[in-house]
Amino acid sequence: MTLKIGVIGTGAIGQDHARRITQSLSGATVVAVTDIHPQQAQEVVQKLGLNATVYANGHDLIAAADVEAVLVTSWGPTHEEFVLAAIARGKPVFCEKPLAVTAEGCMRIVQAEVEHGKRLVQVGFMRPYDKGYRALKNVIDSDQIGAPLIVHCAHRNPSVGDGYTTDMAITDTVIHEIDVLRWLLDDDYASVQVVYPKKTRNASSHLADPQIILMETAKGVRIDVEVFVNCQYGYDIQCEVVGETGIARLPEPSAVPMRSQARNSVAILTDWKQRFIDAYDVELQGFIDAVRQGEVGGPSAWDGYAAAVTADACVLAQKTGDIVPVRMAPRPAFYGR
Numbered sequence: 001m002t003l004k005i006g007v008i009g010t011g012a013i014g015q016d017h018a019r020r021i022t023q024s025l026s027g028a029t030v031v032a033v034t035d036i037h038p039q040q041a042q043e044v045v046q047k048l049g050l051n052a053t054v055y056a057n058g059h060d061l062i063a064a065a066d067v068e069a070v071l072v073t074s075w076g077p078t079h080e081e082f083v084l085a086a087i088a089r090g091k092p093v094f095c096e097k098p099l100a101v102t103a104e105g106c107m108r109i110v111q112a113e114v115e116h117g118k119r120l121v122q123v124g125f126m127r128p129y130d131k132g133y134r135a136l137k138n139v140i141d142s143d144q145i146g147a148p149l150i151v152h153c154a155h156r157n158p159s160v161g162d163g164y165t166t167d168m169a170i171t172d173t174v175i176h177e178i179d180v181l182r183w184l185l186d187d188d189y190a191s192v193q194v195v196y197p198k199k200t201r202n203a204s205s206h207l208a209d210p211q212i213i214l215m216e217t218a219k220g221v222r223i224d225v226e227v228f229v230n231c232q233y234g235y236d237i238q239c240e241v242v243g244e245t246g247i248a249r250l251p252e253p254s255a256v257p258m259r260s261q262a263r264n265s266v267a268i269l270t271d272w273k274q275r276f277i278d279a280y281d282v283e284l285q286g287f288i289d290a291v292r293q294g295e296v297g298g299p300s301a302w303d304g305y306a307a308a309v310t311a312d313a314c315v316l317a318q319k320t321g322d323i324v325p326v327r328m329a330p331r332p333a334f335y336g337r
């Protein structure tokens, strides 16, 4: 049976996920969409040739009898209410990051899911599905570089709009490193700190850019993440793990090396949609396949909570300049180890 999906929020990633469900993936179809701009939702239906009803709001869409699973791709502050509504109806829900904009909000979702008694929520952290990160984890887990000691990361976007604020460098951008490094190292965070280098002249007046996030894990690994969202030159994700006996780097996305006009060059991507296109496909196909078998896997509501607690500590650290401890609630047995 084809899984019938309803999409809440038909902006950049909502459209992209609707496109991949319709054109690239198998086993699912988009039967419902909604957006606070209904005209835009209607345009997406037409553009992608969907056989989908446009609902007035997310709650009506979740309640619709033919919607079997929900995709939440609206703005972050709206995620919590839609995920809670889906859980209340026992419908599986794939929620783009952030699961909720506060750790308390994520905890409300964790509690609702635990009370429901079965996993319903997958969070859209796609990097653990990226084949480069998977290869890097394989090197670490098979002990080829010894125990990890230090991780150096960079998360660079070419530019951001005026609405992008200093805390979004954490909640929108570094949140990916917060999640993927926890998975990569099989560790949790103990403390965080934020330091500010000289500011780029290409950032808007209200935005601190670049920033350096320093994190220490429970096992004592030290991590530095450079987040630079107006780097101009491309979309560039770097990760280098220093182990006891060797160093392993995240592979670069494959591109054709070119010799031309007296240059030996390799192109750099400029768009996050392209950089992780395969990972998005694999994560969403995984959600569809699992739900069709009556299950939900992948990054859990607990992973969403862990990321939010760490992000909250980073945002506090941005303001105080202090080393801020990361204090997580005890992990419910429901989520395994």
Ligand SMILES: NC(=O)c1ccc[n+]([C@@H]2O[C@H](COP(=O)([O-])OP(=O)(O)OC[C@H]3O[C@@H](n4cnc5c(N)ncnc54)[C@H](O)[C@@H]3O)[C@@H](O)[C@H]2O)c1
Pocket: 008, 009, 010, 011, 012, 013, 014, 034, 035, 036, 037, 040, 057, 058, 073, 074, 075, 076, 078, 096, 097, 098, 124, 125, 126, 172, 272
């Ligand atoms: N995993 C990733 O790499 C990744 C990439 C991009 C975006 N995201 C996340 O996805 C979410 C959406 O990001 P985006 O870039 O598509 O933003 P966007 O602004 O392009 O799209 C969001 C859409 O949601 C709609 N919306 C807002 N409130 C709504 C509501 N209450 N009900 C219905 N629709 C509503 C807006 O009108 C807009 O069309 C964000 O949380 C973002 O962090 C994740």
Ligand SMILES: O[C@H]1[C@H](O)[C@@H](O)[C@H](O)[C@@H](O)[C@H]1O
Pocket: 157, 172, 173, 176, 229, 272
């Ligand atoms: O929402 C996007 C997306 O999550 C990208 O992966 C990230 O690089 C951007 O900084 C963020 O704004």
